Amino acid sequence: MSDRALRTTAFVLTILGIGIAGYLVYIHYAGIEPVCNIAHGCHKVQTSKYADLAGVPVALLGLIGYVTILGALLVRGEAARMVAALTALIGFGFSAYLTYRELFTIDAICQWCVGSAILMTGLAIVCTWRLLAHVPAAPSAAAPAALTTDGA
Amino acid sequence: MSSQNTPPSKRERREAARAERIEREQSAAASDARRRRLLQLGGLLAGAVVVVVIAIVVSTGGGKSGGGSSNITGAADTKALIGGIPQKGITLGKPDAPVTIVEFADPQCPFCKEYTLNELPTVIQKYVRTGKAKMDLRWLTFIGPDSVTGAGVLEAAGQQNKMWNAADLLYRNQGEENSGYMTDAFLTNVLKGVGADAPKAIAGAGSSYVSQQIGAAKTLSSRYAVTGTPTILVGPTGGTLKKDPESAPTAAGIGKMIDAAQGASGT
Numbered sequence: 012m013s014d015r016a017l018r019t020t021a022f023v024l025t026i027l028g029i030g031i032a033g034y035l036v037y038i039h040y041a042g043i044e045p046v047c048n049i050a051h052g053c054h055k056v057q058t059s060k061y062a063d064l065a066g067v068p069v070a071l072l073g074l075i076g077y078v079t080i081l082g083a084l085l086v087r088g089e090a091a092r093m094v095a096a097l098t099a100l101i102g103f104g105f106s107a108y109l110t111y112r113e114l115f116t117i118d119a120i121c122q123w124c125v126g127s128a129i130l131m132t133g134l135a136i137v138c139t140w141r142l143l144a145h146v147p148a149a150p151s152a153a154a155p156a157a158l159t160t161d162g163a
Numbered sequence: 164m165s166s167q168n169t170p171p172s173k174r175e176r177r178e179a180a181r182a183e184r185i186e187r188e189q190s191a192a193a194s195d196a197r198r199r200r201l202l203q204l205g206g207l208l209a210g211a212v213v214v215v216v217i218a219i220v221v222s223t224g225g226g227k228s229g230g231g232s233s234n235i236t237g238a239a240d241t242k243a244l245i246g247g248i249p250q251k252g253i254t255l256g257k258p259d260a261p262v263t264i265v266e267f268a269d270p271q272c273p274f275c276k277e278y279t280l281n282e283l284p285t286v287i288q289k290y291v292r293t294g295k296a297k298m299d300l301r302w303l304t305f306i307g308p309d310s311v312t313g314a315g316v317l318e319a320a321g322q323q324n325k326m327w328n329a330a331d332l333l334y335r336n337q338g339e340e341n342s343g344y345m346t347d348a349f350l351t352n353v354l355k356g357v358g359a360d361a362p363k364a365i366a367g368a369g370s371s372y373v374s375q376q377i378g379a380a381k382t383l384s385s386r387y388a389v390t391g392t393p394t395i396l397v398g399p400t401g402g403t404l405k406k407d408p409e410s411a412p413t414a415a416g417i418g419k420m421i422d423a424a425q426g427a428s429g430t
Contacts, residue, residue, distance in 0.1 A: 054391035054410070055305065060273040060340060065221050097207045104215035108222075116341060118307060142207075143200060 017141040021095065021134055022084050028077040028130040031123050035070035045123060052119025059117045061109060069109065073127055076102045080134060092145065096138040103135035223339070237335035238356040244284055245328050248292055253318075253376065255287070255327045256297030262290070262424045264298045264417065265396040265404060267380065267389050268330070270313030271306040271341070275393045276334040278412055283331075285414035296421050297400070300330060301380035303392055307341040312368070316350045318376045319367030320359050328357035329364075399424045 038045045039057070047053030056062065062069060076098050083095035106128035113120055171179070249257055264286070268275040290296040302314035313333065320329040333353050338344030347365055354361035367373060383389075387396055387406050395412045397420035398404035405424075409416050 061222055064218060093203065093207060096204075097211060100207060100211035101214045104211055105218050108215065108219050118341070139204065142204060 012140070012144070014141060014145055017137055017144065018084055021080070021137045021141065024130050024133045024137065025077050025081045025084060028127060028134070029074065029081065031127045031130070032070055032074035032077055035123055035127075036068065036074050039068045039070055045121070047122060052113070052117075053121040053123065055119040056113055056117055056121035056124060059112075059119075061112045061117065069105075072105075073102070073131075076131075080138070092138070092142050096135075096142045099131065099134040099138040102131040106131045235332065235336050235352040235356045238332055241328055241331040241335065241357060244287060245331060248287070250324045250327055252321045252324065253299050253301065253326060254297055255300070256291040257294045258297065259400075260291075260294055260297040261400055262296035262421050263398060263400045263404065264290075264296050264421070265301060265383070266298060267301050267303050267384055267392050267394040267396075269303050269306050269310050269392045270317060270330070270333060270345070271310045271337070272392045273337065273340075274411060276337045278393045279331060279334040282412060282414040282417070286417050289414075289418065290421050295425065296397075298327075300327060301383060302377060303380060303384055303389070304377070305392075309338075309341055309343065309345040312345040313350070314377060315368030315373050316345075316354070316364050318373040319364040319370065320354060320357075321376070322367060322372060323359050323364065325354070325357050325359040325364075329353055329359060332356050395420075397421055397424050 035045065035057070045053040045057060064072060079098045080095050080102075083091045083098065106124075109124060110128050113124065245255065248255055251258070268279075286296075286298075291298055302318060304310040304314045317326050317329050317333065320326045333350075336349075336353065338349075350365060351361040354364050384394075387394075387404070389406075391410065393412055395407035395417055396404035397407065397417060402424075405420060407416055407420060
């Protein structure tokens with residue numbers, strides 16, 4: 012898969028993630044209940060102690076994460092690829108932890124949180140794939156261009 | 164034909180050797196670049212793991228101490244908040260207060276704790292202590308087994324007219340959800356902290372009185388479509404109650420509803 016295709020996939024996943032996280036941040040600060048018509052556990056999850064981290068709503072942390080990934084996708088270069096991969100991996104790890112808490116501690120499932128966890132998992136895969144697919148040339152390489160698989 | 168057997172010239176041999184060297188260098192460079200990339204990925208993974216572990220530690224431990232059986236704190240604060248206010252069963256305040264406030268809560272709900280510590284004191288001081296309103300506390304037990312245990316004992320404390328005190332002190336010492344912290348030892352210390360007869364309340368948790376109260380709370384919550392806690396209802400005493408639309412009730416919002424209910428009751 013070309014870098015362009017990977018970047019486009021990551022971009023779509025990030026926009027969807029921003030939509031979900033943005034909605035959860037909005038309902039948090041607006042003090043209203045989330046639409047929860049698939050698995051009726053959103054309120055229970057959103058009002059559990061795991062809904063915030065050191066006083067910061069996890070939905071806001073998720074939104075910050077998605078925006079960071081979006082910014083990294085819009086910038087070209089090695090550092091941007093690494094920032095995107097690192098943020099996605101952190102998001103994936105913490106989403107996995109929160110999903111575990113939903114299933115085994117809170118005993119309720121929030122469809123929005125599960126959706127975000129799936130998107131973060133996809134982003135972790137795509138951003139890591141994109142990082143590995145693009146192997147930069149060594150400074151002393153005789154023919155640097157030949158080593159680059161970047162399709163962008 | 165003879166040209167095929169001609170040995171390569173010196174120049175051709177030099178060029179072949181050069182091409183071979185370039186290929187070796189390219190191969191080595193590519194291998195080196197891949198190795199560096201894998202090391203970078205390893206570094207990223209390690210960094211991500213560190214950040215996630217820190218987040219998990221903060222999430223599980225962040226200011227959620229409590230639930231211990233021997234370190235109950237805040238009894239003096241509970242006494243200062245509720246002491247001297249008439250209390251009977253589930254009701255706090257003067258029985259003939261013109262406005263009734265109903266709170267639905269779960270003993271394990273962290274947002275109920277926040278509400279109890281940050282908003283409820285203002286409501287009690289401004290409206291309950293002054294006789295403008297009375298409050299009913301209705302227990303829901305949707306979070307888990309510890310909720311059932313806690314709610315049963317708190318309801319039983321109501322038979323000693325100590326439910327509001329016990330609830331307030333319990334929230335001040337709330338533990339981690341479904342961690343099994345609602346032990347007899349923990350509840351005994353909470354009850355003793357508010358001057359209740361602990362063995363009597365714990366024994367009374369399985370009584371028909373408690374079952375009736377829990378059942379009544381469930382019925383009332385269904386009638387008002389209560390989907391989470393804390394949920395607040397306010398209305399003129401004996402009249403129709405209205406549900407506070409805020410999922411995180413505030414003293415200011417409840418105050419407005421009390422003012423409206425006072426107007427409706429003609430006081």
